[in-house]
Amino acid sequence: MDSPLDSPDGNWWSERINRRESIWLGISGAWALTLFGWMLGWTEFGGQNQTGQTYQVSTQALQQKIQNYKQSAGTLSVDSEELLVPAENDVYVGALQWGWDGLPAVLKPGETYRFHLGSYDVQHGFSVRNADNLSQQISLQILPGYEWVLEMTFDDPGTYHVVCNEFCGEGHRSMHGKFLVQDYDESAVTPPAQSGGESGGNGESGGNGGADYGGWFTGDDTGGATGNYDGTTVDETGSDQVTVTVGAEGNGGPYAFDPPAVSVSQGTAVTFEWASNNHNVLVDSQPDGANWGGHEPIENEGFSVEHTFETSGVYKYYCEPHLGVGMKGVVEVV
Template sequence: MDSPLDKPEGNWWNETINRRETLWIALSAGWAVTLFGWMIGWTEFGDQNNVGQTFSITPDEFQGKVSAFKDAAEQTDRGFVPAGDDVYVGALQWGWDGLPVVLEAGETYRFHLGSYDVQHGFSVRNEDNLSQQISLQILPDYEWVVEMSFDEPGTYHVVCNEFCGNGHRSMHSAIQVEE
């Protein structure tokens, strides 16, 4: 019995292709091009992809921006209440600088994300509905500005979803959204 792993016999690459095989190859190629087109469309016209703006910045410069944000914010026992619509979050092994924050439901905030050391993940999850989440990658030497709004009051957990070293499991914080 022939195995599918055995090399075919003869000059098989010069044989004509069956009409049905040609049809399936054409359908597969057409479907691949269609999916590729949808991917471009979702990126350009869809609301689900957070693109935002990216700026080149040193980790020390970004850390200075986060410090200025914390100095201007009102510090409460629940977290920082931003003075405006900008929220600065710095990632470092193994914590978040600038979090926790207290935000107003329904308002749109510009999150400025950056890393002080290595690549980190920024995953925000509603504690009551884990299927609603956002996951972003944060890289050193870049400031990524992404607009976010939270329609429902509650606690949103922030975790690093990119392994960043031995203390990775302790890298979590929260966003408190209130009326």
């Protein structure tokens, strides 16, 4: 018997195929065209695939849209968690490494919402799954530079988890969000002007010494507005040791420095302690002669790093993965 590793004898490449091979090739080609036609039909008539308008948009413009959406939304407390209540039927969600800006939110069952989806950095997946019925789920792709507008209606009340199903970096596994679909009493919704979250982030009332930090905590500067900054600076002058929590709750998730602004004396050692995963500390600006390098590597819960601040002035810093949602801070040395 000839080995399958040996070359066939003769000019096998120029031999005519027999009739049975022609039939099977024809059947395969026809079936491929049929499946392709079904795909077009499902998209156009079957409603199996999401469609909608797509617009080109810069990262800065998308961040501003989502910030405006959050500022106009009310809040509803559900099981001690603050959820956004869209002012109208437009829901804005921004994907970033590694979180969701604009979530969590609460939606009414049976109502049609226009979801505006976009990415602040890289390609992400947008997979929505009903926690009580995993057969109800959709999987979409979100690309940077585009805003995708889709209509969605959720008939079944419950919790819908949002996960990224496109590998987007080392923190991909922790990229979770959610929204609730449930009826609620409008009187229980806190109006935007009274919401304690995002609207407070725009106040630059001055803090200790009246410093406004050049609008650092607003959405007009680098990144998004810092929702957990209420316009005041925590006074720790005179303390030998000060701690800043990295990845505290704020800005729509574990995306805050706590306190966001702190005032210390020269020679004070400040310890940055990670309370959640996938954060770093990058220096935006610091006084002339200062040598703080921040901490560029992404670290997780339990990590800490210390720096002694010797030079007086204002040190602005941020978390690179979550700058878009306002994870920024200030150390003011007096």
